[in-house]
Amino acid sequence: MKFRSPGQHKTFGSMDKHVRELADALGEELSLEEALEGTSGPFAAPLSLQGRTLSNRFAMHPMEGWDGTTDGRPSELTLRRWRAFGRSGAAMIWGGEAFAVTPEGRANPRQLALVNEENTKEDLALLIGAIREGRVESGLAPKDAFIGLQMTHSGRHARPHGTPQPIIAAHATWLDEHTKVSADHPLIGDDELQALTRSYVHLAQLAQQAGFDFVDVKACHGYLIHELLGARSRPGPYGGNYAGRTRFLLETITAIQDACPGLGVGVRLCAGDVFPHRVDPDGGPGVPLDATPHLPLNHGWGMDLQHPSQTNSAEPEQLTRDLVDRGVCLINVTLGSPYSCPHLQRPARNPPIDGYPPPEDPLLSVLRQVLMTRRIKAACPGAIVVGTGYTYLQEWFPHLAQAELRRGAVDLVGLGRMVLSYPEMPLDLLANRDIQQSRICRTFSDCTNGPRQGLVSGCFPLDSHYRQSEDGKRLRLLKGERTADHPRKP
Template structure:
């Protein structure tokens, strides 16, 4: 299975019909399943004793529109209202900081006792609208709402200035954000031990607020994900050559959450970040490898099987570190301002993400529900690829990120029309990513008048 490209030519999306896309997929020799019977996406999915009404989900995307105290603001309510009206069975709420010190933006959501009343309002508001939308579409089960709890790690911001709290020093990651080793600090073992209990406390709070589950975020270069690759973190219980040490924070949190009943414990995990050994995760231990590094999923699969043994039955698979090389996470036509197109065809990026999900799923028990991504780039044809992945049992739930910002009604369009409205699709212009990089309110500058400038 070719997950890293030999074909180096970058091309933009020019496919006028499904036949054009199928021809390009065949020409490039890719394994992107296309299945026109999208009704399969209306099937419910069972996670233990919970049913998700259908196979479509909203991925967690930070809006940076909370008030300064971390409570959801007007634009936060607006975004989740739009998601809720669309008909997705699962809404995965965005990265929410577990304390003030670990926010990546002054307007990032924060979970706290002080903020719990406003978060309850957001959950109740979203759930009510979403359930009404699902009922109108003919679904019997109610929506599922999961919140992603996060520590931003090396991407922390304090007093509107970058203040990285790293697992270890990494020159390339520093350079990508304009940092030096003198900025911020390396997180101590003692602090990591304290964070275990903070995560547990905030998970309990999330349940009391009304969420159906919590995602202990382990993707995209944030603290837990970075610890997975902390081989150069010496003399530490949370780093070094041992995977047991590097995954200690994550696994300890999951273990401590094992006694919470009737609540989904999950994670969104970057199973491959492309960063060469020794600083990458899901990569082969080859000296002097180059980006994107050779894929080796041995360690991610080992970690996932361990959380399965702790009772976790849902995992959301992602890849890459968008702060470093964003095309691994989200292939695009246009890079953010100042960026450049990657040295690969975007469909190779889609092929990589889809097949990473498929490979992970093939190594897990059948009752571990796997959610994947990589669909937004495919525009109006995304439903066919999502259906293909589900039909071939390569994924259980299909998550959409950028598409939901551009066209939150994409699930309804797939269910009712069989295809997403091509006049409303995400065009992968990277403006939403640019807003995030600039620390501004995040939305679709192409399709949503609220964010057009």
């Protein structure tokens, strides 16, 4: 199935029509704004937060580069990326990238991690310094960005030495099968979870000392806390009903708040999920696993347990309200998981080489993210909500983002891949400058392909540093071989 990519729409009217038609199919109203109002419009509207005033409505999403050292420290490539985040001029840097709270919680051997307190202290100062340097390169005040650190534990997807070493919170036949975890794999113990809370607190303290404004307790993308949120079959205090499944997240947040007064806390939250998809051996669109033998599901978060091809945001909405009641007002809305439904989590024109062609128009997946963000904001107006999924819209992203900001459906527009190819796009928009078409991310997925092939991540097609690098050459070779081995259907 071929879908018309946003970049192929040559007129505003044609793109707007595409968006309206898909929104209509979802029973919602969505449309673009034609005129962009950089200097004086919604992007430039100040936002008050924790006694600070953010000067614009752009947030940089966390973007890992698989390029740290094997003892969890940033490399020059890591710092180069953080400088680019700073150069963007975005008022909020949400997380930088996933930083593991323990060495065994890493998703890959080159993920940043708290291995040694002294090193981490030094590294966090370097990372925040890189953002400030980037801002100076763009002629901005170094300290004006609101900067967070994303704290993670990879749980079921832990690969601290390159091979799977899953740390799981609950069993579910479908999930175990999909992630190749045996049915007798031990669950992380309640006491181990409590020790983990202390690791989150430790990293949060170091972040605060280094000058971070907030920490993100990551609860999405299939990692440990996301899994705990869905752990209906887990016995004991950290599973079962809603109170049990959210206990670890809430206890950890309270412990951070107690230990780090003045430090903001945010949550990158999975607000909706669907049943895993698999590759069709004939090269067709991704196929959802057959849920029938597992119904109703005994595991899941943000998913309709009777009809798991559909999201159900009732619990994520409730959790957002509970978080805000606890003083956690920063919510970054995301859907799905890169491991089980990448088409929803990271809509792309070209799927990753180990992925599948999208089972629906990727634009529809973007609209699902935008509409879910609306729902979360409407359910909890006190939350400062960051929206996700805009990069696939390419040159049209500001036209939808401006409309959503204006209607108060989102507070900050989060950008992921676009920042890898064109970090200065927010600044250009804010200054009413022409958009540099040649730098727009076309969602080719090479920043995902790189790490899937054991290489670093970066914008291989559009950033000459990566294009000319040894990893860039290897990736081109690997892609060529892969396409020859497994030709896709036209």
